Every structure is written in C-alpha cells, then in structure tokens.
C-alpha cells in the first residue's frame with residue numbers, strides 16, 4: 237500500500253471546562269459540508285452527541301458510555317478535561333479494491349473526560365466527521381485506576397428522528413444468513429421476521445427487538461442513513477436494540493458464555509461506531525468512510541495477494557449430486573479399520589482434474605475443492621471437538637498428484653478448512669494446516685464455521701471469535717495465504733488491515749437457492765446496502781441452470797434470471813468471485829459464459845450509477861490497468877429499464893458494448909434462462925436502455941473498438 241499525505245494539521249482547542257455542579261457544557265460543533273456533529277456533556281455529566289445532515293436532525297442528542305462490571309455508572313458524572321482537533325486530508329491506495337485511490341478527508345475531535353469523583357477514571361471519545369457521515373470510538377487511556385476491566389454493557393444510543401423505512405435482519409448472535417425484512421422502525425419485531433424453512437430449527441434470537449448492523453434506513457424525506465461499525469477487533473459485534481416507542485437504537489453487544497461483553501485492558505479502544513448519511517442512495521454505496529476508519533495493512537509485503545476467479549467441486553454437493561464425505565457414518569470403516577467408500581464422493585482426483593482442465597481451458601484462475609479431508613462423514617450437528625483433520629486427505633484425493641497437475645496447467649488450488657465451529661481445535665491445527673498449504677502450494681483457503689462454536693457458549697459474533705478470526709488472518713498472512721471466511725462475524729472494513737482476508741460470506745449467499753427455499757429477487761438489491769457496507773462478500777454468483785438442479789428438491793429454482801446472475805459479478809463487489817455452477821452448465825452456454833471469463837475482479841474505478849435498496853442497482857467498474865469497463869444492472873421482482881448514460885467512458889473513444897440482457901420473454905419464475913446478447917458501438921454520449929425482466933438484470937462489457945469492429949458493428953441508438 238502506498239500512502240501519501242497531502243495536508244495534516246494539528247490544532248489544539250482550549251478545554252471547555254464546565255463549571256462545578258450540574259450544567260450542560262457549551263456544544264462543540266464539527267462540520268464537514270452538509271454533515272454537522274454536535275457534542276455536549278449534559279447536566280448529569282453524560283457525553284451526548286447529535287448529527288445533522290443539511291440542517292436536518294438525523295441523530296437526536298444521544299448518550300454515550302458504559303456499564304463496567306465494577307462500575308455501572310461509567311457513563312455519567314464525567315467532567316470535560318480537554319478537547320483537541322485535527323484535520324486530515326490524505327489519499328491511499330488499497331492493495332485491491334473498487335477504486336485505485338481512496339481519499340480520507342475528515343475532521344477529528346477528541347473529547348477527554350474524567351470522572352468527577354474517585355476513582356477519577358479517564359475516558360476519551362474520538363469523533364471523525366466526513367462529508368458522508370460520522371464515526372466515533374471510545375478510548376481507554378493508560379491510567380492508574382483502570383487496568384483490566386470487563387464491559388457489562390456499552391450504552392451508546394442512536395436516537396432517530398422519524399419512523400424510518402428499515403432493512404433489517406434479527407439480532408442473532410451466530411448467523412446473519414437471513415432474508416431481509418423491510419418495515420418501518422416501529423414495525424421491527426423478530427417474531428414477525430421473514431423466515432424460511434431452514435431458519436427455524438437452529439436459530440434463536442434472544443431479544444425480540446434487536447437487529448444486526450449494517451442497518452439501512454430511509455427517512456420519509458428521502459435521507460439514507462446507514463448504521464454500522466468499523467475496525468471491529470478484540471471486541472464483540474454491536475447489534476442494536478430497538479426501542480420502538482422512542483425511535484431509539486442502543487448498542488447491544490454480543491455476549492460471551494457468561495453474559496459479559498468484552499474483556500479489555502487500558503490502553504485500548506472500541507471499534508468505530510459509524511453513521512453514514514446522504515440524500516443519495518448511490519453515495520451510501522460509494523462511501524469509503526468505513527475503510528478509512530480502518531488501519532493500514534498489518535504487514536508490508538502484499539505482492540503475493542491476488543484477486544481471482546475460481547470454480548469448485550462445490551455446487552454438485554450443494555445440489556445433492558455428490559457428497560463431501562467419502563464414507564458413511566457410523567459404519568465408516570471395515571473390520572481392518574479401512575474407510576469404506578460410498579462412491580458419491582465429489583473430491584476424488586479424477587473429478588478434481590476435470591475442474592482443473594475446465595479452469596485451464598477457460599482462463600479461470602483457481603479451483604476450490606471441498607470434502608477432500610477426513611471428518612466429513614461425521615461433521616454436522618454433533619458438535620464434536622475433534623472432527624476434521626486439515627492435513628489428512630481422503631484415500632481417493634491424491635494431493636501430490638493434484639498439486640502437480642494443477643501446476644502443470646497453471647491453475648491455483650484453493651484449500652478448504654471447514655471447522656464445524658470447533659474453533660479451538662482449528663487453532664491447535666493452525667500451524668500444521670498452513671504449513672500443509674505451503675508444502676502443497678495452496679495460495680488461499682476458504683474456511684468455515686458451520687454450527688455452534690466450541691468452546692461451548694461462545695458466539696460467532698462475540699469477542700472471543702472476533703479475535704479468533706483475526707488470529708487466523710494473521711497466521712495466514714505469516715504463511716502468505718489469502719483467506720475467504722464463511723460464517724464469520726460480518727465485516728467492518730478490516731480487509732484494509734488484513735488484505736489477505738479477501739472475502740467473507742457472513743450473509744445469505746446464492747447457496748440458499750440450493751439447500752433452502754432461497755431468497756426473494758430483491759435480496760441482491762439490499763445486500764450492498766447492508767451486509768456489504770463492511771466488505772466483500774463471497775456470494776458465489778453465476779448459476780446458469782436455473783431450475784431442476786437440486787436432486788433432493790426437484791421444484792427448486794433460482795430467484796433470478798441468468799442475465800442477473802452475470803450482472804452480480806459487478807454489483808456484488810469481491811476480489812474473489814466464484815463461477816459457482818457446474819462446468820457442463822457453462823459448456824452448454826458458452827456465449828453467456830464468456831462474460832464470466834472476461835469480467836475483472838480488481839478495479840481502478842467504480843461508478844454507482846443508480847441505486848435504491850430493495851429495488852434496483854446499476855454499477856459500472858473500470859478493470860484494473862485496462863481500458864475496459866463492466867457494468868451490472870439488477871432489479872427486484874419488478875421489470876424495469878435502467879437508463880444508463882455512459883458518460884464515464886473516455887471522450888473521443890469508440891467502444892463495443894456487449895450487452896448480456898434478459899430476452900423479451902424472460903422472467904425469473906417462468907423463463908429464467910432466456911437471455912439475449914447484443915453488440916453495439918457506443919461512446920461517452922450514449923445512453924443505454926437496459927430492459928430487465930422481473931427478477932432480471934443486465935451485464936455489459938465495454939471495450940475500445942478495433943478497426944474491424946468500427947466497420948462491422950452498428951452504432952447504438954437509444955429507443
């Protein structure tokens with residue numbers, strides 16, 4: 237990462253010491269463009285903040301602070317000791333990303349507080365005001381009377397100023413793989429959330445009125461508000477309890493097994509609490525505030541980290557054509573203790589070679605193989621501590637031969653480490669697991685945490701696991717391995733600090749269309765405003781066989797058209813993108829597969845052209861180091877036409893637009909595979925009209941035209 241400062245200036249402001257006794261301090265204001273932050277210490281000595289956007293109140297005065305296990309009042313009786321301010325305007329270049337250069341312009345305010353009475357503990361609150369919102373975090377300075385301490389509750393509030401439209405999932409401590417419910421704030425109620433057949437048995441939501449972040453809100457006046465956090469590390473994830481009568485959200489941290497929230501020592505700090513605000517939905521998606529609030533990379537040599545596309549021995553298991561397990565349980569061995577093959581095992585050498593050949597033929601970078609290692613015969617639902625070996629292949633998976641074969645074809649292999657939630661066991665095996673990857677040349681790994689966390693009582697989103705995921709990222713970086721984590725806490729921009737943590741699932745991906753009734757067509761128009769505000773998602777797009785793919789549920793179908801599956805490679809940002817379907821389903825439609833072969837996974841620029849959560853998204857991105865652009869447009873269950881000016885193209889250059897669109901008679905329900913590919917000459921004054929079927933989309937490649945194409949192709953005319 238290159239980092240260059242333009243201006244940084246420090247400015248110290250005299251402390252606004254309140255008079256002894258109960259009086260609110262003078263408000264301290266920090267304004268950047270339309271965003272104004274106001275901070276006061278109220279009469280009770282409680283820190284209070286408020287946010288305005290374009291002079292409208294967005295966050296009404298809201299209290300801040302903690303209840304510690306040894307001091308339930310660590311939110312009041314504070315006096316203001318000092319304030320300091322700083323202006324920052326820097327630019328930095330991510331290792332990979334949606335844009336080449338990111339500008340970080342903000343005004344920082346630090347408010348230093350001290351308890352008025354003994355033990356006179358200290359608490360700092362640091363605010364950063366950006367043109368698209370506000371971030372703040374608590375800092376516990378080094379001090380004599382606060383060393384090791386336990387957070388019983390964080391009391392941060394977000395008092396909203398209207399009964400906003402809300403896109404929410406319930407405050408589950410272990411999973412975010414839910415369908416989003418859209419309701420007003422006052423309608424938030426986990427008893428009435430959208431559930432599917434796969435949700436019910438395994439999921440408990442302790443607070444009927446708690447939701448997860450990122451929480452996307454829209455006011456009646458058309459202001460978009462997104463509440464989340466940045467740089468979550470060694471602290472539990474923040475969920476939000478909704479006080480519907482008072483339109484007030486309050487921080488609800490995911491507890492540990494005993495109900496405590498966080499074990500800290502001073503000096504330390506919490507993650508940033510973030511409020512992104514804009515009157516344009518497109519600006520919410522373009523916001524870089526969360527990334528800017530994260531730290532630069534934790535290591536300097538990042539040259540080995542490579543964005544990539546991959547295929548995998550995967551969908552065939554998801555759809556019941558093959559199994560992860562080589563043998564069946566409990567009768568897995570014969571009298572001599574040899575594993576008895578069930579003959580349905582997907583990860584066998586011959587099958588893996590087919591995927592390697594397919595990847596090599598089509599220029600796909602890598603192959604993921606799941607089910608290669610022992611343990612799958614008894615992995616699910618038994619909550620055993622030692623299930624998987626991360627160094628022992630099943631007998632029919634010849635790791636040496638596969639390594640040799642893949643290398644000879646120039647294809648990378650992706651390791652798979654499913655832990656079935658046994659995180660402690662994974663930590664015991666980490667060293668050998670990553671040495672195994674180095675030995676056999678696996679430059680990346682997909683990890684997984686299906687099921688309850690062992691040790692028992694910890695949660696996927698609690699402090700212990702948050703730190704576990706980070707320990708794994710660090711270990712992987714030490715071994716120059718990149719990771720794609722399934723079932724982690726939802727991201728908070730930590731991929732800036734850990735650029736080898738290239739993607740997470742942490743949401744309801746395409747796989748739900750295999751093993752459950754799936755997700756409604758609007759789902760992918762909500763994900764970028766919610767789950768993806770914190771970072772890339774391994775959504776696994778690209779399903780081409782839209783019906784009849786699940787052998788155990790013949791009526792199952794995708795909730796999208798094929799053209800929309802292509803568009804997702806652009807609208808769902810990730811530097812690692814799977815082509816999730818089976819090779820034969822791509823080979824049956826080579827013209828449509830061409831888009832997946834061509835589309836980039838790393839970008840110099842991104843334009844969010846139009847967006848509305850729950851309804852539609854159109855995004856164009858410029859391929860890294862190239863003149864080509866790729867555009868994706870998606871809609872929900874309603875047909876629509878995306879009117880798309882191509883004014884981002886280089887002036888004076890003619891391009892060929894290859895449009896992969898829905899056929900006129902396509903619709904997600906009855907005719908999802910009907911697509912049409914057109915080629916036109918376009919330039920920066922062209923306005924494309926991309927007609928999308930119900931549940932549909934359009935994917936467009938834009939490439940400088942060759943001399944031959946200039947002669948043979950027609951100019952696009954907007955109709």
Ligand code: NOJ
Pocket residue numbers: 550606654684686722723741747
């Ligand atoms: C759930 C993951 O999301 C999926 O991709 C994986 O195949 C299974 N767990 C098994 O690890």
Ligand code: CA
Pocket residue numbers: 758850851872873
């Ligand atoms: Ca909708």
